[in-house]
Amino acid sequence: MKNIDWRYVLRLGLIAGVVVAYVSAIGVLVTFNSRSIVAGVLTLGQLILYIAPLWAGYLVGKKVLADGGSYLESLLSGLGVGVLSMVPVLGLIILPHALLPNLRRIFVNISPDLITLLTFQQESLLSGSLLLVGLMTALGLVGSATHLIPTQVRRPLAIALLWVVLVGMFSELLIQILRPLNRTLVTTFFQGNALKSNIALALFAITAALNWIVTSQRETVKTQIKQLPSDYQKGLYIASLVLVFILFMLLPRVVGSFLSEVLVNVGLYILMGLGLNIAIGLAGLLDLGYVTNFAIGAYIMGVLTSTSSLGRGQLSFWVVIPICIVSAMITGFLLALPVLRMRGDYLAITTLGFGEIIRLLALSDWLRPLIGGAQGIVFIPKPAIFDFVFGTSSQLYYIVFFGCLLVLFVSVRLNNSRTGRQWMALREDEDAAKAMGIDTIQTKLLAFTLSAASGGLAGAIFASKLGTIFPNSFDLLVSINVLALIIVGGMGSIPGIMVGALVLIGLPELLREFAEYRLLAYGVLLIVMMLARPEGLIPSEIRQRELHDEEVISTVENPSA
């Protein structure tokens, strides 16, 4: 027993318990319980409930083994964590029942639904609670027991589990895609909106086996490719790019209108993400008012193309697009002037102020004759080439797609240019950059101006996509969304931004229940990313090196930390 750090067990168990109690009390469990993953076996809510003790068991088992404990000791600590993780949750079940019946009037989400969920629909509270305690303890044990399995087996198993969960979670979507193709396929695989349990098992086995094969073969394939002559390698690379391009061109035809809509939104955020990345990721200027550029683009598009009484000119979409981009750049330039001498947090708050001022002005009666005040601008036509109107999302997708390609190309080129390196120098140390002869004023102005451009483009497309714009579509949350996707993907990393946009913008639209907790999740993500992985999911190489360097330096400076 001497190898078990009981204080660690206590802390981890209680943290897991508090997390479970927290997600229960804010209503996450009940909301997500309506999405089932494997029919009759597992819902998303239950999964969330189970993850905490499982994870805590896993961590504590790892720690005990690392401290030189035996497998028995690791299992024992897992058991302890499982039991402890129940204490706060039990309080949540018992308190409103026994002592404070009025608790529900304050905490709206501690509802009878929650209690039934937590006690597994048992008639009596006691047997339900006991069941829950038993299950959580078992999960803690299972978590710590995962260390008994050799690593080569554990990885494929975990990944297979993830696949089952993903497929189950999005089965509603898969059904929508599959139904027009083959009806019997749907009824054999799915029951209601979830996977059938035997299919889930089969899927688990297949993905685990596939993963096993892929991981064992990956190295050999990699070395084989490396042995090819360089011309061949280049050819392969270009071929794969072309393949990806064709895939993306065909995508809206395959996935249907709903997913195309999601893809368009993701694309708009990729546009903004790539733009803001120039300011935040490359030049290190934390711009919280990025929505300003988006709003300028949208409003210019609205005013110049709308067929309503507010519309002036009623120009074509293609004529207005460059105007939108240029005016966003001009705004970006003008708003950058006053903040040139600020750094870090002051810059952030000032730009946030700009964003809010723009929104409040758009809302005000003062500018109503020009841009419609709170009523916004309506009747913005869809883009068209001669007679072909980009009316639906699956058609608009192509505009967004080519916009993204364009911005992507510019971003990649900028990233590797002299200017890009100047920005990075600025990000790392302004004084040193200055000393190296970089004109900081000019460099910053360029960063703000260029970063504004794609925001204007995104705003313009957004306006003609929706057909109507309101000032309240342009609040701080847009800037925060873009910021979050850059942070999660990895500051300065272009593939990271795409992944970030897919995860943060795409996922919430697919999980409708999630909408209520979207910003909560963003908040948690921002904190967790900063604490655990400040370089992002797919970090840019340079940035990671820099962050790592800082760690090395700081440990050298104060070895106690």
Add this chain to the structure above:
Amino acid sequence: MRSRYFDNISWVSLILGILRIVILVLIVVGAYNTLSSGKYSAEAWVGLIASGLAQGSIYALIALGYTLVYGILLMINFAHGEIFMAGAMTASFLANSFARSGFLNQSPVLAIFILLCFAGLVSASIAILLERIAYRPLRGSPRLVPLITAIGASFFLQYTFRGLYGSGFQSYPGTVDALKGNLTIGSLQTPITLTQVFVFFCAFALMMALYWLVERTKIGMAMRAVSENKEVAALMGINIDRIIVITFALGGFLAGAAGVINGIYRPQGVFFRMGFFPGVKAFTAAVLGGIGSVPGAMLGGLFLGLVESLGPNLVLEGLGIPGANQLKDAIAFTMLVLVLIFRPQGILGERLAEKKA
């Protein structure tokens, strides 16, 4: 020679200088037009000033939290507005139960005191948790990192409280009996409401208590030492972590108390996003007064409250802008931007090296 006059800095400065003059001219012209039109009576101005001071003293209380934390950690606790919201929302339930049982009207002083303490403690504990979980592990990392964490924390807190208490609006009980009506001096009925007087003096008392704590006690001395120089303070035997926790707790307590005072002043509109505007405005106030300075935050808060309540009527209407009161919040933000551009060291600014700004 040419480069000395047309140096990069100088054309930016030139533009900013012109901007400064334009704004001054606009303010003067607007104020002159309004005053010469005689649209508002003296009584109306007194009323506006009183509401500005009351609102301003609430800003000042929240601003103290920013300034205390900034003074010690040189970071903007972006989530401070949410700490204010947490206290205000949580205490609203207690306030309503006090009102239902009649306790609030029977012994208003005691009831309000309990409410202030309760909200203060709730907010302080959230501030402490926030510091422990989100900020402490990041001390010493690049400056953007804690700021982004704070933005995350702000959304996390907002939606946590939305999850706990629901997304609807709560409200505080209407005016306490003892605070109904207007202030009368002799036989003269003033346009100042008793609630405004209460808000002002309540906030004032709290600020004085804080000032005493910072200037006269040992803990306050330790806080000032830490804000001066962490390493040296640590060498003098001060427990830095403890002082930082105390600072967060104090700022949180004042924010929570401000939540209750705000609830008594404006009973409506208690909901999970209520912290955003007061938060940003209090930050403005803190910067306005000189961030890091305790009296500065108080002055800045009062000043911002006055500008916000007088600005729309005095300046914007004079410039012929319709619906001037809709732009109240825009005035506060403009103020923020202008202060940061032209006088980042604030009114009572201590020297603020470029490193800090």
